[in-house]
Amino acid sequence: MPPYDARGEANRAKRHRAVLIGVEHYEGARNDLPAVATNLRLMREALTAERTGMLGPDDLVEVPADGGPATVDPLRVRAALTAAREEVTGLLVVYFAGHGIVRPDGSDLNLMFTDSRVTRDRHHPFVDTLSWRDDIMPELRYARADWVVVILDCCFAGNALWAFSPAAGQNFALLTAAEPGVEIPPGDPGTGTEFTAALHRLLTTGEGEPVTFTRIVTGIRRAMAPYKAVDGHPWVPDERRHGDDVVLALAAGPEPPRQPPRDGAPKGHTRRWPRLSAPALPHRLLPVLVRRMTRTTALVLAGVAVLATGGTWYLLGGSAEGACDSPLELRVLTDPDLRPTVQKAADAYPRRDAHGCRTVGINVYDAKATDAVSALRSSSLWQEPPAVCPASGVCPRPQRDVGAQPDVWIPAAGSAWQRATAEGAGGGPGGGETSTSTGRSVVKLDRLGSVAYTPIVLGVPDTMSLPQSLQTDDPLGEIITGLEAAQEVEILRPDPEGTEAALLATDALYATSADGHASTVEQGMAGALRPMPSTARELMCALADGTHNDLEDRAAVLVPEQTLAQFNLSAGETGRPACATEALAHRVAHYPSDVPMLDLPFVRVSWEGADRDAVARRTAVEDFYEWLVTDRAAQECFTDDGFRGVDEGDPAPPGDDSVLRSEDNTTAVRERIPTTGPNADASASLNETLSRYRGALGPGRVLYLLDNSTSVADKRLWDGTGGAKELVARSMGSLGAEDSYGVWTAAVAPGKPVTELVGLGPNTGAAVRKAVAGAGTAAFDARIGAGLRAALTALRGDSTVAEQPRLLVLVTDGEDFEDVGKSEQAALVTDAGRTPPVRIVTVSLQDGACAPGRFGDRLAVASGGRCLDPGDDIAAELAAEVAKAGTGDAE
Template sequence: MIPLDPRGLVNRALLVGVSEYDFTEPPHGVPGDLPAVKRNLNRMREALAGGQVFGERDVKVLPSPSLAEFGQALQRSAREAKGLLLVYFAGHGAIPSGGDELFLQMRDAKVIAGRHTVFHGAEKFSDLLATMLATSPAQRIVVVLDCCFAGNAAPVWEHFDDKRRVLLLMSVQANHRIDAGDARTPTPFTAALAALLDEDRDTTLSDLADRLRGRMTALGLRTLRDDPWEPQLRTDLGVDVLLRSKATEEGGGKPVLPVPVPVPPPPGPGPVLRSFRALLSAPLAPLRGVCATLIGRFRTIVVPHPPRRAVVLVVLPAVLAAGLLGLGVYGLLRHAGYVGDAPACDPPLELRVLTDPDLEPTIRAAADAYLTSDENTTGDGCRRTGATVYSAGSSDVVGALRGQTGAWQEPPDEDVNPQRDIGPQPDIWIPASRADVDRVEDGQDTDAVAGLEADEEPLAYSPVVLAVPQNIASEALEDRTGLSLGEMVGDLTARDENAAVRRPDPEFTDMGLLATVGLYGEDGRAVARGERLVAQPGSPSPTAAELLCTLPDDDAVDNSTAALVPEFLLRSGVGCDLTTRSPRLAQYPDDVPGVEPTFVRVMWRGGHRDAPARDASAERFRDWLAGERGGGQVFARYGFRSADDQKLLDKEHVAEGVLREPTPLDESAGRDAMARTLDAYQEAGGPGRVLFLLDSSGSMTRLWKGPSGGPGLLRQSLGGLGGHDEYGVWAVAGTGDDPAYGALLPLGPHTRAEAERAVDTGARVRDAEADPHAALLAALDEMRDRGDDRRPQLIVHLTDGEDNNRLTGDRLDDVLTAARTSGVPVTVVSLQSGGCDRDRPDRRIADASDGRCLDADDDLGAALHDEVARTGTGEG
């Protein structure tokens, strides 16, 4: 491995240190200022500028920038660097609940829980890679992160297409927070880093990382979890770069800089080669560049082996003769007017192409192929058009094109800035569904400054499939096609009661929203049922590709979890494909719309200066992208189907687990279905409604007190509810003429203290039996009457099961029928062992309502809290 030596090239270092923050107070502030970070910047500048790779003017220091200031400075440095670009960040780092992303918090950072974009004023690391660094012409890009959770950048880097150029040094392992240290000195990581850079020796990044780990271990540094503090390095195989070189003096003491290439230069040319080079400098030398290239290649082969003079004497005359013959032929062609001098190419017009996150790898590959195609090349060999492909959350893009085009063109303030949150104004938008275009046009502002011109036909097609682990899948064709998604999930859980289903985030990628259309169906009351089918700990994966990458982290999860993903990912794979351990079979639900990438031209008011040229470039790209020999070949390679007949574009290389011609397939998503589903999903994540039925009959006496008793479990679950949720508690005891229940806490919003006080003072065991039949029917009626506001709802029945003799025959059938039709899940908490066995009434009621049954064999406190938290908004 020979590292790149960037000396003598145009190098840039951007040192960003956020020591002061505008917002540090609850509820939305960051943890506090970081005075030690102020010391980092000067220390790093001294260390870098003294090492021959960077000069004083090559290093820019950026103290406590806003997000906008950071973006501008980074874009400038990235644009200027041709050899090495180094980006250093020190400040607060933050991660979402899933830990699958890292946010670098700038001076104007805020944390606003409950919104899809939680971290405002922060740079998302994946965006940093994809939209800022990827476009830099630098040969190597080094990113150094000194912040909490720095190691969480590693999986983001793993999924980055252009990671061979990017080398990533992180101050600490994933999911760890670190101490900034004494305010009078640099932070511990940067202090060690700069000290090693100061050493008078040749230092590559990999060497630096090795010595840095050793130094921090020797210092005994530990993270805030009291684990050893271990810096992390991520580079592609065989990639390295020189960061600093010791000075070598010659003559007047100036350092001698070697040629900046990874191999030593060959010896100078001999007299024959010099004579030939002189010939090429004459006026009759239009092939000078070609011949010089031939000489260079010839010299590389022949000159390093001086003993083999015979080879030189035999081969060189032939090369000379070929060169002279070429000159003669060239002169004749030029005289005939067929060729001329090679022109200087003007910079091509750059198209900005915005797409769905899951489509980005395919569209990027298509754009790369187009850039070098004949259709994009002039007769002089110049490129007509360039293309920058980037992605953003689908619901954010739709919202911005509907109501924020003015702010996109000219951001009025930091709060509303699509240029920052999404990216530059697109010339072309390729959503995953034509319905997205209809959603924009249906609600677009009357004063919008962007208009859409969408193709009528999509570019390609891919169904959204239920990708089931092979070990729990059915290979029978009747189980893989012709069924609704609900029926397929029901069959799956019947085969394996531990089976689970996950889908990507419906707000971030259309793949997740299309899957959710099938989950919810046409009945608005099926929202709760649909969400319970895909319930999981933590937040859903942002994209389908990341979902497939996340599952193999745990063998048990990977082997028992089906994923709702587009079929093409089973062919084209994802960045972590080699780690996927469980092969999968695709099932094709007939009520889930497919993915239909659609070409949309975005026309911006005021963009008339180069409008004709931009229109022509966009039209050429569209024609190529829609053609069989252009974009069609790329879509085929990535596993898509034809938009016309839904047959695989590549019929020879079919991914394992994919059906060649599954039928029927749900073709397109409608505007109203997509909009309705997204609204329902967002509401499902909002305030919920929970009704607790607490068995208060005499048999509960032995199961009443302590944290594992009925009231204790109820109190623990209140942590999953917040001030905006509605909830109530009924005491269930009474049969015959006695009321079947009494309200301890009326349905409505409450503080936790208020609810606990009502349970503590009002909950008592009565000398009576319980009638679960009457109480459950009344609870289902109550929730059905309140369900028009589409809040997520849940009934929790805590019981010892002693009175289930009143849940038999027609009485049980009545409850099961009501549970199936109400759309309200019932979680039954049985305080006896075996209470959730398959044929027991508690289990049957839970299954009929798409709820869950918990019994004494489960960790009841934690499990019930999680069930309630899925419906409520939580204490935070």
């Protein structure tokens, strides 16, 4: 297909818009960005250029507005995006320039505004920001626009690529100033940032043919090649595109023919909406109407003129827009795994009156499963949010974390409903959902029944060996044991904070862990894929994107059956996700007997004091539920996406037209499976699982043990670039204020304990780096064996947090390392495998210690750690290993 052209004949009458967001001024610790003002001017010029621009001046929405307050807050930005989502039918361009910030693991890019700040709340660390993953992408995913193009000019812009999730069939392109994890310079106030200045040149100087998105990508990468990002990183803009291509600027050739401007329109500006044929208005009204006419009123007045002379103008399936009353709005909150399907069902809901007017409008939105449960348990906070956050930084705000007060809640499983209604199930940030002491329940949650079903399966690549007998009716632990006995395998599941399916899978995973510790499971997953995607679809997309090919071949995934079935479809098949590629192997579903089925309960949410339209609302909710479970078209919305339908309250066998019965899934899924449901104590079990998961992710305990013998200095491995001290100091960037860490040196006189250069405990990064920089070598051999024993004992000494990540980093030249006797090596290897687990990362500054079977390799195998030598990128790999235990400070 030819690229989409907003100025082409077929699209000229549509509504186009650019939302330009620039944050120049910041309060608090963030530096101002004076180049942003120039960036906005450059983008304004490029998009509205006389000969090349795709938009007119009236098509631009700028935040902050020209001449208005310089402050920018997320509410204004969100409102501008919401309006654009609803109103734009052609091309929508969104541009952001300002500060970007991410979590320590690189996930959840947040765009920062004037009053944005960072807190110590690990679950909600950013205040007055907008999350690309949770706010902006969901807002734009269901835009009416033919094409959405987003351009991000900020630090960590590339991290948005990990949460790029357009709707099926949506045309959406994302251009980021740099690759994931890369910070960029602030730019020059006079010329703007290097990225936006280059983008302006490309959009305004194209010759010979229109400038499309794909041409922009090639051109911007070429333009940025001479520059370096922060820390000397190569400056490579990145992109994702879902759809064919889109024109962003016309060729800078002769001026194309234009329609004559309407009275009062700026010269040279082509107004792109249809000219409606209508009888003339009374002459005396024309001067007034022309003076006051806007784009919206032009359409309305033209319609009025037609109606006034006996003509009829029908909208929305044949009804005059003005004759319809506003429909009753139902707000439906659902699980992120379910959002696309529930949205499809809501769009198909046919309720209209005899005049064709919609009687019920349904607004579907999703929230993290844990946030939804917390909010409904403390639902009074929707109406009375806390005035200030407590000292802990934990500040639950349902309007921020979830959205508007729902009328209907469709979680993925009844276990979520159980947790939301259970007495005393809350546990605060370290336990289950937010404690009800921060708010009270003002809702009644009536479970009406299930709207569809799908079991959680372990999707195993069909290239792996596994006995057929283990495909169903066996516990998850036995299935995994059978897999691991035959080949190397990585077990993955999405973030259990995000979806109910991932939480239920995590509950079963922890029960199958060999040592019973969540940290073993989580650190293993972090080593395979970091950050962990938020939903099952995002996990499968991450494996399919071509950057994890080795992992894709050995990854068994715990996901809903319907997700696995969709990704099994061959290219070109209806229902195959847009991100699926041939790199993703066909997977066979194995059905663990100890993981409950997802039963998609429909929950009516009734609010105290909401009496004004209570009867009508209750009737509408019940009608929507009855339609979902009894209407064939409604059920097909679910079965077409791979769910199992409802048959008298139980899962229905898949029909002939089900995705589950497609040729691609004939041998991959089971037609009939046993029904499993949550246990009676699901609330307590899952809240405990959440507590263990959060503990397993930090804060951590990290102890560095340095070989500071004279041989290290003699070999020039102590000081300077790549030396022991520099490697340790750089890796500390992965540690945060809440982590406990210390540095010991191992070269001491015989019989003496190792030296505590910095004691193990809460420390200040600057002070520790200063101590490491000033450390010297000692005229003794390194007591590696004694140091390892003492370090393991110290790391295991604090038993108050059973799941706390623990890491021991041993840095040595290897000379004294191999002097440890065979019997002592064996004892230390045994000790390394004990619980609570301590991962050991050995950094050998010379080759040899990490060879298979050598001491460093054996310590790594026993503890689930690593052994790094000069054959590895030690600096990068060590920082990544420390990041698995530390909370970090990436921003």
